[in-house]
Amino acid sequence: MSELVKNAAGRMVPTEVNGVPQTPYQGVGRFQPAGRKASASIARCSDYPANGDKRVGSLREALEKCGLRSGMTISSHHHFRNGDLVMNQVFDACAVMGLQDLVWFPSASFPCHEPAIAHQEAGVIKRVEGSLNGPLGAYASHGHMRGEAVLRSHGGRWQAVQDGEVHIDVAVLAAPTADAFGNATGDRGPSACGSLNFGLVDSLHADKVIVVTDNLVPFPCVPWQIQGNNVDFVVELDKIGDPEKIISGTTVLTRSPDRLLIAELTAKFMRATRFYREGFSMQAGAGGTALAATIFLKDFMKADGVKSRFMRGGSTKYLVEILEEGLTDYILDGQTFDLDGVRSMRENPNHVATSPFTSYNWHGKGNFASLVDFVVLGATEVDVDFNANVVTHSDGLMLHGIGGWQNCLAANVTILPIPSFRDRIPVLVDAVTTLCGPGELIDVVVTERGIAINPRRQDLLDDVAGKGLPIRPLAEIKAEVEGIVGGKPDKPALGDEVVGVVKWVDGTVLDAIRRVPE
């Protein structure tokens, strides 16, 4: 194990991860990058078919023509979520090809990718570098992965590829619609998922790019979310995704009375601040409480005659209704969560697909995240200094990806609407198991027992004073919960071994994740 050092957040982090030297987290906005962006090798048209037909007969043929060798890095996007039918086939093909020690660099993995565990056991895959949702996260948490997990935000993944921290040898991009030249879109076709922009950086930086589709159309495939000019080969399969699982089942409004109360308090809080005004902007996650908060706020907007300039998605039918009812000018959409979102993106020019570059990349000339007035996010744990955890459970298992969560903390007002306990385990803790977001960036925690405002935000404290909202210190809410459940939660029993790290948006190491004994 590499040496551990204490970073600017007070967390002990390794100085080397998977053999690569690391920079410990230095504080918000403190790390100064140097040098130039990484770039792809220079291609030439005469090495590609003049008629633009880049189709080959199978995934295996495409992988072979890409020159894939043992030890290389294969990337993929996660727009198909738990309905992906491509990547398991890719690694099956790699196994048949006799390849070993591959690094899989997905933007996220899902329970459907559990076969990647068998490929790790067999040595085909050495390690997975990307968000680990479900069984692959548990596998890594228990110390079975050969190498450390590296958890990044959506913006952090772009940053890592852009800055050359991760070099992609072969990108495999599943595409609901594509042409033989490799132009591809996610907004139509039987496996429609909305945008493909989590795979955009892969298409720009990988040495070789394979587009895989089950809906080939004559050139040109419009829009071209992925540009064929960056694509080497096109593979047709009968079916690349399971539509029911592509469209996430998580976008269901909460019916829990406590969660509805939290959602309503969240909306009332936003309404009470100076930032709720004509032309404001907002982003909410796709969880049931955040969705409900959006709906409460929508009612306020109608009642108050206040219109938003833009809403950021993850888009759902609720956000689409806000657009279609004229309550916002634009949806700026990072990913679509249901078929209404897909339809709207396809048909409405004011429903715009964004990429992690425009939205989240910290190593750009600004990004959209800091232009958002309100962002409403979840968390698994929050401490009294507003530091928050989003990747590990209270048992220490890494079961969630960071998503855009870290990036969104740049918003004007960051709000975490969370229950004060889950399954009788307090969510408010003395110290988060894993630090994902520095407390200085988290402004408000809304629970069913009251609203806690970060003391750094005197402006917000001033705005809501005397407006009848249950404003309370976070420590007071925490003590109340501990009284109810009978004390502080048990600390998870973790091993010493570091099995993963959480990167900050600038590529520095924010925290280490320890092994969970089985």
Add this chain to the structure above:
Amino acid sequence: MSELVKNAAGRMVPTEVNGVPQTPYQGVGRFQPAGRKASASIARCSDYPANGDKRVGSLREALEKCGLRSGMTISSHHHFRNGDLVMNQVFDACAVMGLQDLVWFPSASFPCHEPAIAHQEAGVIKRVEGSLNGPLGAYASHGHMRGEAVLRSHGGRWQAVQDGEVHIDVAVLAAPTADAFGNATGDRGPSACGSLNFGLVDSLHADKVIVVTDNLVPFPCVPWQIQGNNVDFVVELDKIGDPEKIISGTTVLTRSPDRLLIAELTAKFMRATRFYREGFSMQAGAGGTALAATIFLKDFMKADGVKSRFMRGGSTKYLVEILEEGLTDYILDGQTFDLDGVRSMRENPNHVATSPFTSYNWHGKGNFASLVDFVVLGATEVDVDFNANVVTHSDGLMLHGIGGWQNCLAANVTILPIPSFRDRIPVLVDAVTTLCGPGELIDVVVTERGIAINPRRQDLLDDVAGKGLPIRPLAEIKAEVEGIVGGKPDKPALGDEVVGVVKWVDGTVLDAIRRVPE
């Protein structure tokens, strides 16, 4: 003067241009590039305003904040054509700042930029590297510019920046509509010009990027043809372009009986080939003869019930009519030439803005140009081996840019509809004054005296045989013209001095341009 060597086209070209070693042209598709693309330096959000407002008070302030120094390279796009009101102000500001020896790297310069001659005389501008239309071309042709002219195609400009042959220090991008974050579009606003994509590569690769607009809108400016995430500063001016001159006056249908005959023969020729079929594709220049050929072809398409899959623009009202009448599925548009084109691009999702990257870049994984069935282009001279000239007049003066001309030669069938003489000077010559396109890529020359097919294209000769078209050898047409005008044209009296070069699409040197004595 640097050494001259004979390249694969038999032309004597310099081995060094503006102090940089060159690769002589090696033949079509022969040059093998090496290495990785150039890239911009890594930025970070904390160096930009968190509220996204990148506005500064003046062009001069923006240039100063960009750290512009003597000897640096400033780039610009030419979507405003002869109506640009920005770049003269930029160089006036540079003069006031006391800067010297700047290199101006426009995608093209126009007669409106004649003040750049005075700035060259005063030493503010050292040289102009880009298409030279009009007085700046004459100035360079007469040997007054300090350094050689470098004439590139649209695709070649992208290739040169992408491959690192040209490094842009500061890009100044005029934008008909923009937000304070730097997102910008050309498809709306009082100076609307259509797309801004000739400036796209500048925005991606320049160290610093300034967006200049006279129509600031609240964030987000949608669409964002230029992404604010690549922009450093935004400058508001009262007026950035002269709309009447932005919209080119050259898109007037020819009324000349000879030109109309040529246009009709061109359309009849296309119709007679195997490539005229359901789903075919076509690109035509914006000159009067090419436009007329498109209209003749449209009538054939209607009569034959044949629909095109896509038409490439330069778009005009004639192309928009073809789209709106359902005779093509898509317009893939490199630049808009009139307000109908601008409106269609803004409103019709099947009228798609393309960039030199998607359309023309030879150092990509294919490009759109080679997927086009018919391309109809102009020329100033053609020799009996079908080699063609497009940048110099018969007097040797470089007065035209290459535009997309070289890139379009990759099409399936390249047709040059040209008069056999102009002002009693034959267009068909023994040897072109300047070689811009190798004859092996030029398939057909259509004149008012007959149609010449390149003997390499037996398929075309077969297709049109016996169909009543006036197919004749090029040499025969040439001899007939010489008989009429009284002999071959005089060779221009040129000096020995090389004042410029023509690049091929791969960055190699295709030809040298000699000084024209005054």
